[in-house]
Amino acid sequence: MLKKISVLFALMLTGPLMPNTMAQTRMDRFIDSLMVRMTLEEKLGQLNLPVSGDIVTGQAGSSDIGKKVREGQVGGLFNIKGVDKIRAIQEIAVRQSRLRIPLLFGMDVIHGYQTVFPIPLGLTATWDMELVERSARIAATEATAQGINWNFSPMADIARDPRWGRASEGCGEDPYLGSAVTRALVRGYQGKDLSLPGTMMATVKHFALYGAAEAGRDYNTTDMSRVRMYNEYFPPYKAAVDEGVGCVMSSFNEIDGIPATGNRWLLTDVLRRQWKFKGFVVSDYTSINEMTDHGMGDLQQVSALALNAGLDMDMVGEGFLTTLKKSLKEKKVTEARINEACRNILVAKYKLGLFDDPFRYCNAERAATEVFTPAHRKEARDIAAQSFVLLKNQGNLLPLKRKGTIALVGPLADNRENMTGTWSVAADHAKSVSILDGMISLAGPDVRILTARGSNLDYDSLFEERAGMFGKSLRHDTRPADVMIREALNVASQADVIVAALGESAEMSGEASSRADIGIPQAQRDLLNALLKTGKPVVLLLFAGRPMTLSWEQEHVPAILNLWFGGSETGLAAADVLFGDVNPSGKLPSTFPRHVGQIPIYYNHKNTGRPLPEGGWFQKFRSNYLDVPNDPLYPFGFGLSYTNFNYTSPLVSNPTPRGETSITVSTKVTNTGAVAGKEVVQLYIRDKVGSVTRPLKELKAFRKISLAPGETKTVSFEITTRDLKFYDNNLRFDWESGAFDIMIGGNSRDVKTASIEWTK
Numbered sequence: 163m164l165k166k167i168s169v170l171f172a173l174m175l176t177g178p179l180m181p182n183t184m185a186q187t188r189m190d191r192f193i194d195s196l197m198v199r200m201t202l203e204e205k206l207g208q209l210n211l212p213v214s215g216d217i218v219t220g221q222a223g224s225s226d227i228g229k230k231v232r233e234g235q236v237g238g239l240f241n242i243k244g245v246d247k248i249r250a251i252q253e254i255a256v257r258q259s260r261l262r263i264p265l266l267f268g269m270d271v272i273h274g275y276q277t278v279f280p281i282p283l284g285l286t287a288t289w290d291m292e293l294v295e296r297s298a299r300i301a302a303t304e305a306t307a308q309g310i311n312w313n314f315s316p317m318a319d320i321a322r323d324p325r326w327g328r329a330s331e332g333c334g335e336d337p338y339l340g341s342a343v344t345r346a347l348v349r350g351y352q353g354k355d356l357s358l359p360g361t362m363m364a365t366v367k368h369f370a371l372y373g374a375a376e377a378g379r380d381y382n383t384t385d386m387s388r389v390r391m392y393n394e395y396f397p398p399y400k401a402a403v404d405e406g407v408g409c410v411m412s413s414f415n416e417i418d419g420i421p422a423t424g425n426r427w428l429l430t431d432v433l434r435r436q437w438k439f440k441g442f443v444v445s446d447y448t449s450i451n452e453m454t455d456h457g458m459g460d461l462q463q464v465s466a467l468a469l470n471a472g473l474d475m476d477m478v479g480e481g482f483l484t485t486l487k488k489s490l491k492e493k494k495v496t497e498a499r500i501n502e503a504c505r506n507i508l509v510a511k512y513k514l515g516l517f518d519d520p521f522r523y524c525n526a527e528r529a530a531t532e533v534f535t536p537a538h539r540k541e542a543r544d545i546a547a548q549s550f551v552l553l554k555n556q557g558n559l560l561p562l563k564r565k566g567t568i569a570l571v572g573p574l575a576d577n578r579e580n581m582t583g584t585w586s587v588a589a590d591h592a593k594s595v596s597i598l599d600g601m602i603s604l605a606g607p608d609v610r611i612l613t614a615r616g617s618n619l620d621y622d623s624l625f626e627e628r629a630g631m632f633g634k635s636l637r638h639d640t641r642p643a644d645v646m647i648r649e650a651l652n653v654a655s656q657a658d659v660i661v662a663a664l665g666e667s668a669e670m671s672g673e674a675s676s677r678a679d680i681g682i683p684q685a686q687r688d689l690l691n692a693l694l695k696t697g698k699p700v701v702l703l704l705f706a707g708r709p710m711t712l713s714w715e716q717e718h719v720p721a722i723l724n725l726w727f728g729g730s731e732t733g734l735a736a737a738d739v740l741f742g743d744v745n746p747s748g749k750l751p752s753t754f755p756r757h758v759g760q761i762p763i764y765y766n767h768k769n770t771g772r773p774l775p776e777g778g779w780f781q782k783f784r785s786n787y788l789d790v791p792n793d794p795l796y797p798f799g800f801g802l803s804y805t806n807f808n809y810t811s812p813l814v815s816n817p818t819p820r821g822e823t824s825i826t827v828s829t830k831v832t833n834t835g836a837v838a839g840k841e842v843v844q845l846y847i848r849d850k851v852g853s854v855t856r857p858l859k860e861l862k863a864f865r866k867i868s869l870a871p872g873e874t875k876t877v878s879f880e881i882t883t884r885d886l887k888f889y890d891n892n893l894r895f896d897w898e899s900g901a902f903d904i905m906i907g908g909n910s911r912d913v914k915t916a917s918i919e920w921t922k
């Protein structure tokens with residue numbers, strides 16, 4: 163017995179448990195001793211995240227916020243830009259408040275801080291998780307140099323309705339790819355340990371199902387089965403939790419009739435009990451108060467509902483601050499729950515090292531030397547070039563030759579403010595590289611570039627105003643449309659090739675930027691049509707914050723390169739790809755519909771009892787439309803290259819595996835073209851028979867490879883029973899014996915199949 167104990171003791175001293183448990187005990191003791199000294203008001207203060215905006219240093223002490231901080235009524239602040247302002251407020255917290263508890267400083271660092279990377283949908287289109295993680299690492303390096311210790315990213319909301327403007331902020335339509343991206347972002351922001359310099363706490367949002375808003379209208383109702391939630395919408399949030407994300411943000415929408423912000427099943431049963439989440443939960447912006455409009459009661463009622471559901475921090479609404487004391491008296495909430503919420507927030511502050519050094523994120527030297535550096539900008543340029551998706555390239559119009567005259571036309575050709583896309587709170591837009599800047603600097607001596615605006619964003623100036631907020635206007639040109647088009651045609655007439663930079667402005671996607679028509683606005687479409695009529699070759703350089711409808715463009719324009727919004731280096735990255743210095747390798751993370759009426763459209767859909775035979779057009783009494791085909795314009799995973807790749811049929815190591823084993827599936831991929839290129843090899847599985855209906859295919863693995871001209875590589879994937887598991891009708895996560903198709907290809911449509919039979 164004695165021997166056993168001493169072995170155990172020795173193990174504790176040497177084993178990996180030892181430092182963690184000791185650190186945990188030290189932290190618990192510290193927080194216990196702090197909390198016994200806190201008044202109820204001070205505890206409620208920790209749960210408060212008031213609106214602060216961009217506070218000016220000099221006014222910090224005298225502003226209302228300064229007063230609240232001094233009185234211990236604030237747990238954190240957000241979206242304050244600039245290390246001096248943050249330091250000034252933190253000084254009030256740790257020098258003038260009674261218990262000197264430091265503040266959290268949050269921000270929406272969604273795709274970069276001052277060095278801006280492609281919008282998250284574009285980052286996802288790289289299908290390169292190392293790049294995604296690096297972008298987040300750089301974002302964290304820059305943001306933490308400027309005082310930020312808490313990030314409101316990643317957004318893990320699966321989106322299958324491109325009318326929803328926030329599709330731009332997410333990781334597309336697929337749970338597997340979405341989970342990979344979400345994990346990479348959390349790793350990038352948080353690093354190995356939050357106490358390390360240059361790391362910040364991440365927040366997975368918006369929990370949950372926010373991307374499934376009915377009709378794609380932001381903040382709208384969601385309603386779905388639990389089988390769908392668990393199999394298709396929950397995985398990316400869960401992936402973030404498994405990766406150790408520090409914070410979860412609740413969403414605006416309702417789930418099963420109860421808003422997520424007050425939904426105990428979601429925030430406690432699923433998040434804490436099933437997923438073992440250990441961090442804290444913050445509401446979205448006034449989402450507690452908004453439960454009154456949802457019909458859940460007055461501010462006191464909804465605040466109690468949120469706290470009891472498991473929500474810890476109230477963003478902006480101040481319902482916790484102003485009503486919970488009364489609710490406690492009336493026994494509508496418990497002191498234990500208030501303590502728990504307060505502790506969750508104090509633990510985050512402790513883990514961030516704020517109690518050791520409240521100013522560790524306010525490093526003037528780092529702020530001056532580690533933000534928007536040439537090295538970061540170079541990475542942003544590389545990543546942007548890999549996020550672009552070549553949608554069409556008839557007759558190898560691209561890459562452009564470095565000689566002759568290019569007409570660069572369109573309202574997005576010579577604009578810097580819109581390059582970063584939505585949510586670029588900390589960026590200096592004047593420093594972004596426009597398409598014109600980029601092309602001029604990379605074209606070389608034998609190219610002449612002529613430019614003309616050609617059109618406004620749209621004919622409707624009110625629409626233009628709505629689509630040009632936050633200093634990202636396209637600056638309305640007051641000349642009549644036909645005058646602008648004539649000027650563009652004049653420039654085009656002198657050119658060998660026309661590059662038309664068209665599409666959405668930055669703020670046509672993002673929050674509260676839903677669209678019913680997701681095509682290119684008519685004024686630009688008219689310009690494009692006029693340019694095509696010249697008979698000269700036209701390249702459409704597309705700006706898109708979402709999947710767009712491009713059926714007309716696909717039919718008439720010879721080359722289409724989708725740039726999404728590439729970030730601060732967009733112009734250089736676009737020129738890299740246009741001139742062929744970089745071969746495009748992005749693949750779509752979301753299906754592009756032919757027509758808005760097909761929405762929701764996504765590759766991993768179910769069969770019906772009356773499916774249309776593959777490749778079929780219309781059949782009566784089959785599941786289809788009278789007026790458009792079922793299939794999308796561009797499928798999930800699609801993207802062309804300046805070279806071609808050939809795939810052999812998948813080879814399976816064992817077509818009849820039994821039990822908890824693994825098999826290997828491999829394919830040979832050959833670059834059959836004349837230039838080097840990167841290809842995303844995608845593996846999909848179809849579970850052919852199940853106790854619940856199963857999707858026609860599901861992405862289960864992918865790898866991005868580089869191939870020299872003529873080179874062949876064998877790509878092997880290991881498949882285990884884990885890849886076959888799903889939630890059944892009783893929400894049991896398991897796999898079932900039966901036949902499976904394993905498909906490999908360069909997109910979700912063009913695949914080669916091997917069939918296997920896997921038994922328990």
Ligand code: BGC
Pocket residue numbers: 241270314367446447673
């Ligand atoms: C958005 C969140 C964001 C928050 C703070 C809300 O309106 O929905 O995504 O993090 O504002 O800026």
